[in-house]
Amino acid sequence: MRALDLLRPYALQIGVLIVLWMAFTATTPMFGGRGTLYAVLQSFALLGLVSAGLAVTFICGEFDLSVASMAVLAAVVAVNTAGLGLIPALLLGTLVGAALGALQGGMIARLVINSLVFTIGSQIAIRGLAYVLSGNGPSSLNDLAVSDPLLLTWGPLSIDTIVAFVVFGLVGIFLAFSRTGRELYAVGGGRKEAIAAGVSIRRVTITAFTICGACAALAGAMAATKSGGISPDSYANLILTAPAAILVGGFRLEGGRGNIINVILGVAILSVLTVGLGGRGVPAYVVDLFVGSLLLVVVVGEFAIARWGSRIRPHRSFATQES
């Protein structure tokens, strides 16, 4: 019974995941088995890592809209420095993301500005930087052998998915057990109370955006080196799918809620949906239609439940941000 109690907070997401999986198994002959599992796990490397980073900003009540641009920028950096070797290139890309993330977090805390508003602007600039660094066109690896290690697989796992799950583990431990991790929840749950309790908003915000930038950057860098090249207009879709994944997984815009299990479940749901629909030959824009609808249903549903449950005027965290 104890195991069941542990699963209870995730019952809705697990239920949706099981229903989706069974529905696709019943209706789509190609669906199921190791191939499908491999395809589903593959999306953890890009969408999963980006979502994990974004989730950290969600917990403290912020929203980083620049993740897609960050992933592209790091991808361009990694592809263009691949001559140094795979690991230095990936690290360099990740470092660029972490540094820019820290800069963004610092400015957001310094200006006491709504992060959604700030990152709407900064994501334009970051994508511009990606275009500049890539010479305004696609860039590809000079030596494709560099990316060979990323193509190794063990059953349904490959190196990039393993890296992703290691990062999930680290982020999960950070959120659950570190002091800063707990402070993230405190800030998201009650900003004023957190300040009163002596939490440094500045440090928490910078930490959150650094982690977010680094995760998005690592994801982009790995995906691009694996596929052998990057076009600076890539990954635009992440601006929809990453928030969708974590909101479906059980995070809330108001912050203060959600952990790494929620991220994994949300990404798994989106991934099963994408792989399942793709297996039925559904074009990408229809998949986006489903993702968008799912996002609307989840957000409206959450909102309705919260309103009906508490019967008090909801606090709109992004329209008005007191500080």
Place this chain on the structure above:
Amino acid sequence: MTLTNEVPPPAVAQAAPHRQPVPVWLYIIGAVGIIVAIAAVVTPGFLTPDNVRAILHTTAITGIVAVTMTPMTLSGNLGSLSTQQSSVLGAVLFATLVSRDWNVVTAALAVLVVVVAVSVAQGLVVAAGLNPIITTLAAGSVIAGSVAAASRTTSISFDGASTGWLAGSLLGVPASVFYFLAVTVVVTWLMRKTVLGRRVMLSGSNRETARLTGVPQGATVIWVFVILGVGCTLAGLIGSSQVGYANTLLFGSMTFDVIAAVVIGGTSIRGGYGSPLWSAGGALLMSVINNLLLLHGFPYGVRILIVGLLVVGSISALQLLPGRRAL
């Protein structure tokens, strides 16, 4: 002893005329304006009639949507991330109807009804209290997916003979520029002189006060979305008429261009401060900068990098305005 109950005349507080503090953005925009002016003088080919016409032409569609989105921003609802998709919806629907021999005016009115309805549907969700960015982001992918599925992602061509009033030109100036001017005048008037405009500004500068003083929150938000819907309709009609076809790839960078224009214009993205007129200026400034960089041979990346930095700069400068921080 006589008691006089003469009361000294009350010191009449001389009501200070309502004035907005000298905005910091004015200096910034002024500085940028001077830089642009100098650049214009030293850039050969900038002040030629053809180039000025080209600048106005590229400003018009972004400008129309930026101006009509400004009331949404002013009302404290940030902005819409579905303007490109809504405009594409309008364009594709218009092309489909006209290519099926509908009367152009009837087709345009039908497009207006559909696009405004789609916009109002988003407005209803936002009015209920949901985050406008997430709502329009999700709605955008639903609209784009539906349009792509319905049009099978093909281009729909139509005969441009009867759409001269949308895509032609008058006295050498493209028709779109006149629509841009008209929209700017009308929306600015709406925000300055009407009850709706005052309600929008009040909702944006202090939502709680607006609620307590009886501003109908839901209706205000829905009207704001109606205005945006009209803007996206116009963008769709004009954009498709100019090229004689419509597909899902039209207006590729509109969504963020529009937000950039509003922010660069100096409207506070948190609402209550700004004007549709400023957004028109922001759109124009963006076009001028883009054009200058283009004439000097700067690649696309440098141009969006500079626009992005301008947006970040404007947002940060507005945030540092005295008295705006406490919002």
